[in-house]
Amino acid sequence: MRAIRVASAALLGVTALTFTAPAAFAGDRDDHGITPFAFSVQPSTIAAGGQVSLLLKREGGCRGKATVTSGVFDTVTIAPGQSSATAMVDWDARPGAVYDVTFSCGGASGSTGLTIAGGRPDGPTPVPLQRGVRAGVGGSAGGFDLKEIGLGTALIAGSVGAAWYMTRRRAASEES
Incomplete structure (x- = not known):
C-alpha cells in the first residue's frame, strides 16, 4: 500500500515538473528555413x-x-x-x-x-532601423525573469510538499 502512495507522489512531482518545463520545443518559428545568417x-x-x-x-x-x-x-x-x-x-x-x-x-x-x-498611408512611412533577429538564442534574449523562476519553484515545492503531507497523514491515520 505504501508503494502506491510513493508512486503517486512521484507521479505528481514529475507532472508538476513537466508543466513547468520551458516551451522551447513549441515550434512557433515563422521563418521557413534555417540559414547561416x-x-x-x-x-x-x-x-x-x-x-x-x-x-x-x-x-x-x-x-x-x-x-x-x-x-x-x-x-x-x-x-x-x-x-x-x-x-x-x-x-x-x-x-x-x-x-x-x-x-x-x-x-x-x-x-x-x-x-x-488595411488602409493606405498618406506618403512614405519612415521606418526606424532596428537590429536584426536574435537568431540562436532560443527565446532567451530577455534573460532570466526571477519572478517566473521563483513562482515555478514555489509551485513545484508546494505540490511536492502537499503530496508528502497527504501521504504522511494517511500513514499516521492507518497506524492508529
Whole structure:
C-alpha cells in the first residue's frame, strides 16, 4: 500500500515538473528555413504603398551580395558590406494578405512573412532601423525573469510538499 502512495507522489512531482518545463520545443518559428545568417523585415505589418526595411545580419555566414524577393515588391539586392535595404510595397497589395519575403545569400535562403494592413498611408512611412533577429538564442534574449523562476519553484515545492503531507497523514491515520 505504501508503494502506491510513493508512486503517486512521484507521479505528481514529475507532472508538476513537466508543466513547468520551458516551451522551447513549441515550434512557433515563422521563418521557413534555417540559414547561416539572420534576417528580418521591419515592420512586419505594413499598409500597401508603405516602405519596409530589409535587415540582414551577416556575421553568420553571408559574405557576398544578398537578394531579397517577394510578390509584393521588386527584387532588392543588399550589397556586400551592407546590412540593410529598403523596399516599397506595391499599392495593389491585398489588405490582410501575408506575403513571403525570401532572403538568399551564399546558396542559402530563408523566408519570413510580411502582412499587409488595411488602409493606405498618406506618403512614405519612415521606418526606424532596428537590429536584426536574435537568431540562436532560443527565446532567451530577455534573460532570466526571477519572478517566473521563483513562482515555478514555489509551485513545484508546494505540490511536492502537499503530496508528502497527504501521504504522511494517511500513514499516521492507518497506524492508529
